[in-house]
Amino acid sequence: MKHRILPALAFALLASAPALAAQTSYQTNLGPMPLDDETKTVIAGRGDATAVLDGRTVTVKGSFHGLPSNATEAHIFTSPVAGVPGKQILDLDVTKATSGTISGTFKLSAQQAKDLRTGKLYIQINSEKAPPGYSWGPKGTLWGWLLPAHETVGQDVPQEGHWFIPQLDTPKS
Numbered sequence: 001m002k003h004r005i006l007p008a009l010a011f012a013l014l015a016s017a018p019a020l021a022a023q024t025s026y027q028t029n030l031g032p033m034p035l036d037d038e039t040k041t042v043i044a045g046r047g048d049a050t051a052v053l054d055g056r057t058v059t060v061k062g063s064f065h066g067l068p069s070n071a072t073e074a075h076i077f078t079s080p081v082a083g084v085p086g087k088q089i090l091d092l093d094v095t096k097a098t099s100g101t102i103s104g105t106f107k108l109s110a111q112q113a114k115d116l117r118t119g120k121l122y123i124q125i126n127s128e129k130a131p132p133g134y135s136w137g138p139k140g141t142l143w144g145w146l147l148p149a150h151e152t153v154g155q156d157v158p159q160e161g162h163w164f165i166p167q168l169d170t171p172k173s
Contacts, residue, residue, distance in 0.1 A: 026051040026116065028123060028144030029152075030064055042129035043141050044068050049102060049123055051146050053116060056108045060092060062123070064142055065099040069129035071141070074102045078112065082119050082145045082170075094125060119170035121146045 030047035033039075049062025064071065074094035079086030089112060092104040102125065108116065115121050124140035147170055153159050 024053045024117070025149035026053070026146040027149045028146050030062065030123060030125065030142040030144040032141065033143050038131060042068055042131070043127075045098075045142055047125065047142055047144070049144065049146075050149070051116065053108075053113065056110070056113045057105065058108055058113075058116065059105045060103060060123070062102045063100065064102065064125055067098040067125075067127045067141055069127045070096050070098055071100060072096065072126050072128055074123065074125045076104075077122050077124055078115050079120050079122060079145075082122070082147070086120070086122070092123070114173070116146060117171055118173060119145060119147050
């Protein structure tokens with residue numbers, strides 16, 4: 001009897017292994033953060049990015065366009081909660097132009113992987129004309145929080161549910 005159960009158990013474990021090693025996808029819409037009259041003329045543009053978490057390795061790819069000056073750097077930051085500036089943790093490769101791409105592959109620490117899963121990581125692209133930061137944080141040109149991948153639709157397209165606030169699908173821990 002034991003000999004019949006062990007192969008069945010082994011098969012069940014092997015069959016479930018791909019599900020345990022599944023990749024998790026995240027996305028963000030990168031937008032300008034004009035905070036005052038000074039910044040609204042030098043901070044503009046749009047972009048998007050995806051992040052795929054495979055184990056603790058994350059691969060980030062994205063693009064941007066419409067910056068009023070060349071991009072200078074791009075980073076991933078960790079934040080206490082979505083919407084609050086945090087501290088820089090990873091450097092992304094960035095095209096040093098007004099339109100281009102960002103990318104990077106990183107091995108995350110356990111805490112960084114948890115921060116990604118719980119919506120505490122964001123991407124920031126800086127540009128030449130963006131002024132230096134405030135005492136509470138940087139003024140970066142484009143920002144976007146990495147949240148679980150979700151359906152996005154065009155303007156004026158109705159959609160049911162809370163798709164416009166994907167952080168409701170983000171685990172708390």
